[in-house]
Amino acid sequence: MVGTDIKPAPKIGLNATLSYTKGMGSIKDFFFASMYPTGDVKLDYNVSSLNPNMPYLYDVAYINGIQNYSNLDFSEFDFTFGATYRLTNTIGLGLHYFYxxxxxxEPYVYGDQGTEVQSVLGVLTYRF
Structure with missing residues (x-):
């Protein structure tokens, strides 16, 4: 992330930021299967009396595709630019752009979450 805030004139202010984020991660089936062989071990008590299907819900032996569903590989790029103008000592105007x-x-459970958003924000400030 890098940013700047400059004042080219007494009543004018400019600012900009640039940010890049990269994320990756995954869970491997063999790790959980060896660490927690049954749901009873993870929950530390026998849950079959509460719900006969409960051990199957927490037993990793019955979870298919955890390795595929846990893959994360994303990047995010952000850019902002803003300009402010002070009309008087107490009132100012600003205009900001966000991208x-x-x-x-690695789209998986919810599909491709990739998106692109642009927005503009107008600001009226009052100092007291």
Whole structure:
């Protein structure tokens, strides 16, 4: 992330930021299967009296595809630019532009979450 805030004139202010984020991660089936062989071990008590299907819900032997569903590979690029102008000592105006691009390189459970968003924000400030 890098940013700047400059004042080219006494009543004018400019600012900009640039940010890039990269994320990756995954869970491997063999890790959980060896660590927690049954649901009873993880929960530390026998849950079959509460619900006969409960051990199957927590037993990793019955969870298919955890390795595929846990893959994360995304990047995010953000850019902002803003300008402010002070009309008087107490009143100011500002205009800000925001750009965000999120790239999902491993879409899985909810599909491709990649998106691109642009927005503009107008601001009226009052100092007291």
């Amino acid at each position: 965000d691009k999120f790239t999902d390189k």
